[in-house]
Amino acid sequence: MIELIVSDMDGTLLNEKMKVSETNAKAIKAAIDKGIHFMVATGRGFTEAQPLLQEVGINCSFITLNGAQVYNEEGKVIQNIGIDKKTVHEVVAEIKKRNLYCEMTTSNGIYSDNKAKRIESVASLLYETNPDTTYKMAVVLAAARLEIMNINYVEDYEQLVHDDSIEVLKIIAFSDDGRKVLGPLTKELEKTGNLAITASFVNNIEINNINAQKGIALEAAAKKLNIPLENIMTLGDNFNDVSMLEVAGYSFAMENAEEEVKTYAKYRTTSNNASGVAHAISLALNDNLESARAPEILKSAEE
Incomplete structure (x- = not known):
């Protein structure tokens, strides 16, 4: 039943x-x-x-x-259930080493360090899930959508690492090359033993506390x-x-x-x-x- x-x-x-x-x-x-x-x-x-x-x-x-x-x-x-700050620092370093874009969801909302990349990641999602939408139109829709969303922008994620008032709950990394790039990154991050790494689309990985x-x-x-x-x-x-x-x-x-x-x-x-x-x-x-x-x-x- x-x-x-x-x-x-x-x-x-x-x-x-x-x-x-x-x-x-x-x-x-x-x-x-x-x-x-x-x-x-x-x-x-x-x-x-x-x-x-x-x-x-x-x-x-x-x-x-x-x-x-x-x-x-x-x-x-x-x-x-957040990710400890030491691990956050290590994760971001691995992502940036591969020249990939990432963003964080925290106890204080969503943070991005690159507005253009944020629009690009949302546009790619809209384009992939809406076959009748051109990529150019997806970019326009993404930009409009982000205008009404409460996105916080920082120059460097280290600002969040050192802010004890903010808890990092999830990190999401993006790559248009999909599993070819994200697969090796996942294997490297899994070595920490304290992360749960999944995906919601082919172009991302979502990183959480293992619990x-x-x-x-x-x-x-x-x-x-x-x-x-x-x-x-x-x-x-x-x-x-x-x-x-x-x-x-x-x-x-x-x-x-x-x-x-x-x-x-x-x-x-x-x-x-x-x-x-x-x-x-x-x-x-x-x-x-x-x-x-x-x-x-x-x-x-x-x-």
């Missing part, structure tokens, strides 16, 4: 327009009406995530920044709600979703999910652009989950 549904946002709950579709919103509300809890687990910060749910009339709790922060339904922080993971945060939330993990349904599409796909009794991978990520999920649903969250919820509420079993799990059962 499903008592809690937890969904990722980008590539999962959100469509190519970065919106929660009416179909998804309706399905989530139907589940809530049946007494099922709903929660969002995202790599986004709270101020980037909450408005998109409020826009469709959904009030819920949030796991944000891959598990570095947890918010209750009233929008209050109930957990903070700041969606799966760990979900286990803690489930314990507070007194809900067994086997009664939880999770949905995701990328590597920062793996930890929560692994712990849930009912785990769904989107049709558009990374192929390796799909191997961690027990079930499949349609793509984010086809309201895959709603499709999965419908299957669950109508006791039709077997039709969505992952091929490898069906093969294993037959053997």
